[in-house]
Amino acid sequence: MIITSCGNSERMAKKLAKQLQATYSPLTIGAFPDGDAYLKFNASLRGQKVVIVQSFYPHPDMSLFDVVFAAETARDLGARKVILVAPYLAYMRQDTRFHPGEAISSRIMAKLLNNSIDKIITIDPHLHRYKSLKDIFTINAVTLTANEVLVDFIRKKFAGSHAENYVIMGPDGESYQWAEEIAKKAGLPVTVLEKQRVSSWEVHSRMLHPVPIKGKNVIIIDDIISTGRTIEEAARHAKKMGARSIITIGVHGIFVDDAMEKMKKAGVTTVISTNTIEKETSKIDVTPLIEDVLRKEK
Ligand code: R5P
Numbered sequence: 001m002i003i004t005s006c007g008n009s010e011r012m013a014k015k016l017a018k019q020l021q022a023t024y025s026p027l028t029i030g031a032f033p034d035g036d037a038y039l040k041f042n043a044s045l046r047g048q049k050v051v052i053v054q055s056f057y058p059h060p061d062m063s064l065f066d067v068v069f070a071a072e073t074a075r076d077l078g079a080r081k082v083i084l085v086a087p088y089l090a091y092m093r094q095d096t097r098f099h100p101g102e103a104i105s106s107r108i109m110a111k112l113l114n115n116s117i118d119k120i121i122t123i124d125p126h127l128h129r130y131k132s133l134k135d136i137f138t139i140n141a142v143t144l145t146a147n148e149v150l151v152d153f154i155r156k157k158f159a160g161s162h163a164e165n166y167v168i169m170g171p172d173g174e175s176y177q178w179a180e181e182i183a184k185k186a187g188l189p190v191t192v193l194e195k196q197r198v199s200s201w202e203v204h205s206r207m208l209h210p211v212p213i214k215g216k217n218v219i220i221i222d223d224i225i226s227t228g229r230t231i232e233e234a235a236r237h238a239k240k241m242g243a244r245s246i247i248t249i250g251v252h253g254i255f256v257d258d259a260m261e262k263m264k265k266a267g268v269t270t271v272i273s274t275n276t277i278e279k280e281t282s283k284i285d286v287t288p289l290i291e292d293v294l295r296k297e298k
Contacts, residue, residue, distance in 0.1 A: 001020065001022040001023070001048065001049045001050075001051060001294075001297065001298060002022065002023050002025050002043050002045060002048045002049070002050050002051070002079075003016055003017040003020070003022050003023065003024050003025070003051045003053060004024070004025050004026060004027050004041070004043075004050065004051070004052055004053070004070070005026065005027070005052065005053045005054055006027060006029060006052065006054040006063065006066040006067060006070055007027075007029060007054070007066070008054050008055040008056070008057065008058065008059075008063060008277075008278070009053045009054055009055045009085070009087060009278065010026070011275070011278055012053055012055075012085075012087065012275060012278070012287055012290075013051075013053035013085075015287050016051070016053060016085075016287060016290060016291055016294060019287070019291050020291060020294055020295060020298060022051070022298070023043060025041070025042050025043035026042065027039060027040065027041060027042070027070060028040040028042060029066060037065065037066070037069060039066065039069045039070060039073060041070075041073060041074065041077060044077075045074055045077040045078055045079045046077065046078035046079075047078060047079075047080050048078075048079055048080060049079070049080055049081045049083065049297055050074040050079040050081070050082050050083070051083045051084075051085060051294060051297075052067055052070050052071060052074075052082065052083070052084050052085065052117075053085040053087075054066065054067050054084065054085070054086060055086065055087045055088045055276055055277050055278070056086055056088055056089055056090035056091070057088050057090060057252070057254055057277050060090035060091065063090070064090070064091075064109060064112065064113075067084055067086075067113070067116075067117075068112055068113070068116050071084065071113075071116040071117045072116050075116070081118045081119070081297075082116070082117045082118050082119075083117065083118060083119045083120075083121065083294070083297065084113065084117045084119070084120045084121070085120075085121045085122075085290055085294075086120060086121070086122045087122065087123050087274075087275070087276035087277070087286065087290070088122075088123070088252045088276040088277050089109075089120075089122045089125045090109070091105040091106045091108075091109040092106050092125050092126035092127070092130075093106075093126050093128070093224075094106055095126075095128055095129045095130055096129055106130070106136055107136055110133075110136035110137050111136075113137070113139070114137060114138045114139050117139060118139055118140070119139055119140040119141070119142070120133070120137060120139060120140070120141050120142070121142040121144065121290060121293050121294075122141075122142070122143060122144070123143075123144045123145065123146055123251065123274070123276050123286055123289065123290075124143075124144070124145050124146055124178070124223050124251045124252070124276075125143060126223055126224060127143075128174055142293055144286075144289045144290065144293070145178070146251050146274050146276075146284065146286050146289070147178055147181055147182055147185070148185070149274070149284055149285070149286055149288075149289065150182055150221070150249060150251075150274075150284065151182055151185040151186050153249075153272075153283070153284050154166075154182070154186045154188075154219060154249075155186055158217065158219065158247065159186055159187075159188055159219075163186075163187055163188060165215075165216055165217055165244075166188050166216060166217050166218075166219060167188060167189050167190070167191060167211055167212075167213060167216045167217070167218050167219070168182060168183035168186070168188050168189070168190045168191075168218075168219050168221060169190070169191050169192070169193070169218050169219065169220045169221070169234060169238060170190065170191070170192040170193065170220075170221060170222070171192075171193050171195060171205065171220055171222050171230045171231060171233065171234035172192070172193060172194065172195030172205065172222075172230060173192065173194055173195065173208075174223075175192070175221060175222050175223065176190075176192040178221065178223065179192060179221045180192075182221060188219075189211045189212075190209070190211070191207060191208070191209050191210060191211045191213075192207075192208050192209050193205040193206065193207055193208065193233070193234055193237060194206050194207075194208050195230060195233070200227070201227060201229060202229065204233060205230075205233045205234060205237065206237075207237060207241075213238055213241035213242060213243050214241060214242035214243075215242060215243075215244050216243055216244060217243070217244055217245045217246075217247065218238040218243040218245070218246050218247070219247045219248075219249060220234050220235065220238070220246065220247070220248045220249070220268075221248075221249050221250075222248075222249075222250050222251075223250070223251045223252060224250065224251070224252045224254060225248070225250035225252070225253055225254060225255060225259065225263075225271075225273070226254045226255075226256050226259070227256050227257070227259055227262075228255065228256070228258075228259030228260065228262045228263045229262070231248050231250075231263050231266075231268065232262050232263055232265075232266040232268075233266075235248070235263060235266040235267045235268045236266050236267065238267065239266070239267035243267070245269045245270075246267050246268045246269055246270075247268075247269060247270045247272070248263060248268050248270070248271050248272065249272045249273070249284075250271075250272075250273045250274075251273070251274050251276060252273065252274070252276050252277055253271070253273025253274075253277055253279050253281050253282065254277060255271075255279070255281075272284065274286045275287070
């Protein structure tokens with residue numbers, strides 16, 4: 001097995017190679033003077049299973065392009081199987097035509113990958129209108145969830161011995177599915193806000209399933225934190241209701257532009273994410289989840 005990365009998840013790729021005693025071989029990725037992409041494998045791939053580890057952030061479009069180029073090249077060089085590990089899979093939120101004429105990007109992304117890889121492994125893809133990845137992928141698609149790892153983290157770092165001081169909050173209806181499961185497993189109360197997205201940059205919300213918030217440490221959980229507007233709104237609610245502290249945990253921490261400052265300004269005291277996207281906030285390691293799946297490929 002050869003493990004490589006197109007640049008976004010190098011640390012995870014190296015860690016997986018070490019844990020699985022596989023070869024880590026970095027790709028050379030560059031561009032010709034006119035901007036045409038250049039890509040080169042630096043190991044012999046004939047007869048090998050090739051694992052490309054690539055989070056689709058930053059640069060979702062280039063990430064997809066690089067993965068398709070790498071996968072096609074791997075096949076061309078005689079790879080036996082090409083597996084994509086996309087810890088964060090972009091484009092999943094555009095799962096319908098919200099306005100006439102729009103591209104349903106998730107379908108196009110999946111179509112490109114269906115043609116060039118044999119298997120995809122991803123973590124908490126944004127499944128809203130799709131029931132599962134099978135709705136768009138014809139190849140073997142493995143969906144993992146960081147829920148258990150998040151529960152462990154919450155127990156160890158926060159609510160272990162003072163559970164009565166903590167509340168889990170889902171910032172919108174979509175997040176309730178995992179907020180509820182995590183709260184149940186961590187033995188904490190859960191509440192959810194109803195979100196109304198006015199535009200890509202503007203979000204309003206109101207509280208459903210109310211629980212006491214005054215004097216509590218509120219842990220807001222979401223799958224993706226992008227502009228930070230959803231968390232900002234939730235944090236404002238929590239603060240208005242007298243929360244003592246506000247912790248935010250996102251599986252995929254994108255944090256566009258000033259997202260971090262906006263959340264802090266709204267009262268968020270701590271921001272934590274997993275390493276599906278490698279950042280300073282990545283305090284929760286999801287590599288073992290992927291390792292377990294890849295071990296079966298060895
Ligand atoms: C949307 O449905 C997702 O679950 C997240 O709530 C959303 O992507 C967060 O985006 P933003 O940080 O831009 O509000």
